[in-house]
Amino acid sequence: MAAISFSKVSKAYADGHLAVNKLDLDIADGEFLVLVGPSGCGKSTALRMIAGLETITGGTLSIGAEVANDLSPRERNVAMIFQSYALYPHLSVADNVGFALKVRGEKREVIAEKVKAAAEMLELDKLLTRRPGQLSGGQRQRVAMGRAIVREPAAFLMDEPLSNLDARLRGQMRAEIARLQRASGVTTVYVTHDQVEAMTMGDRVAVMNGGVLQQLAPPRELYDRPVNLFVATFIGAPPINLLPGRLRRGGQGMEVALPGLVLPLPAAFVQERSALGAQGDREVIVGIRPENLFLTEGDADALSARVAFQEDLGASLLVHVDLVDPAANAQQKRAGLDELDEGAPAVISTRMRISAPVSARRKAGDTVKIGIQVDSLHFFDPTSQLAIR
Structure with missing residues (x-):
């Protein structure tokens, strides 16, 4: 587990577009932080900079006590869960969950033990021999989470992981992800455009717009004390x-x-x-x-x-x-x-x-x-x- 810190972090593309503008944001060790905002606000870019999938063009990003600007994705020890699940269709659930450990060269018995523990936590223990095509959307998302959990990363990075699910499954998975995060205690950064997810899952919520952090606060404070008109209109359903x-x-x-x-x-x-x-x-x-x-x-x-x-x-x-x-x-x-x-x-x-x-x-x-x-x-x-x- 590790704290994550953005200090004046910016991301500018070659065409001059400034996706993230001098972001200052400290995420505590073990915290569940939600990045929320409309499409194009910079939230996914910020997440990808933590993962090392986007280069940083200004400022300093730290993971734990180490400056991560020039670290490769492998060196950062973070696990990313994508919207598309990104499972291997030809592998079983067990092999998908344990794939990263196999690539790392872990012993077979260690892999089996960690896969079993993650499967029990995620209620996948009866599905380990199935392949992704035989699973529901919610079960596939749990497999993707299991693959992240067994790595024992410093942080979980989740990029709109529920957007492909129907409304009922989204509600179930919101509660499931929040429960698992609290059980594991792993620092988690969760990106969504859905303010309902932001309000119901995060310890704190960072609202972004136009690459700029608008407000960082617990969900209730965002609702009761918005700092500006954008936050007031974005947070709340039905809207203000x-x-x-x-x-x-x-x-x-x-x-x-x-x-x-x-x-x-x-x-x-x-x-x-x-x-x-x-x-x-x-x-x-x-x-x-x-x-x-x-x-x-x-x-x-x-x-x-x-x-x-x-x-x-x-x-x-x-x-x-x-x-x-x-x-x-x-x-x-x-x-x-x-x-x-x-x-x-x-x-x-x-x-x-x-x-x-x-x-x-x-x-x-x-x-x-x-x-x-x-x-x-x-x-x-x-x-x-x-x-x-």
Whole structure:
């Protein structure tokens, strides 16, 4: 096992494309770290640099106490698990699992012992004589993991290993990989574009975009305290709602003006977010998670919206609504929306998503009132897109 450290690591290609830009990232010995981001963000390139499959054009990569920039893949003692499994179709499960040990020149009895132990851990012990073509996708992925485990590497590197599986198998394998990592204690770097995998598997999650590390934090902190608009919109399913707003000081303290509604901000909420109290009258982007909205009746402090459609998720509903003309309810609201809505069209077509109980079912076209859990709001600077906290 070993810690892995990126210090100002960059990867630039011959055409000038900068895939990874001065990445600073320390992965602790035994940690399960997830690299997540959209296609082309640099996450797989970073993983391949750890494996030695991509050359480093700037900075220093260390594995354990050793600088690894110029080490060959064999010298790094890391095991990579690919999306495609990369099994030998003509070999049995046992021979696939033990192949790296055979190449290394291990004794036959040592190979048999390690293959047996890995097979029992992965529940492959009854499949050892089968070939990959006789296995399901989940079983083949476990064989690929077994091949990595028997090597007893310093680190596991996993490049979107579940993307070829169906939804049910992905759910099973997420739990299985997390369990095995904790049982083995081997440092693991896991690359995915799926934020659900990132949130459910990693000790910490590194969010990347455009080759730049955006935020590194435990999953819950990413969700509750995103550092910028990209992280807020990328992390969370269903995604966060975004509205134009204006922060300002009112008669009772800080308040936020939304399309069709002005909400006072609780003093404790503002005090916890010191940057809010330092703001003057300014435009902001307001983020609201779908679970922090609720359908209500006759609430003066509520948004007016029209139901577009709804998704029945079984245990709950995801209601999609469009905000309606705030001027239609202006007399029910507090004064001061003129500057926010100046030049706005008659109908603000901002689409919002609300997580609601099944009992709150509505019909398309229904006009509804939407309450907001004010202490769960997120605020972002429209120019820098950084969180205002």
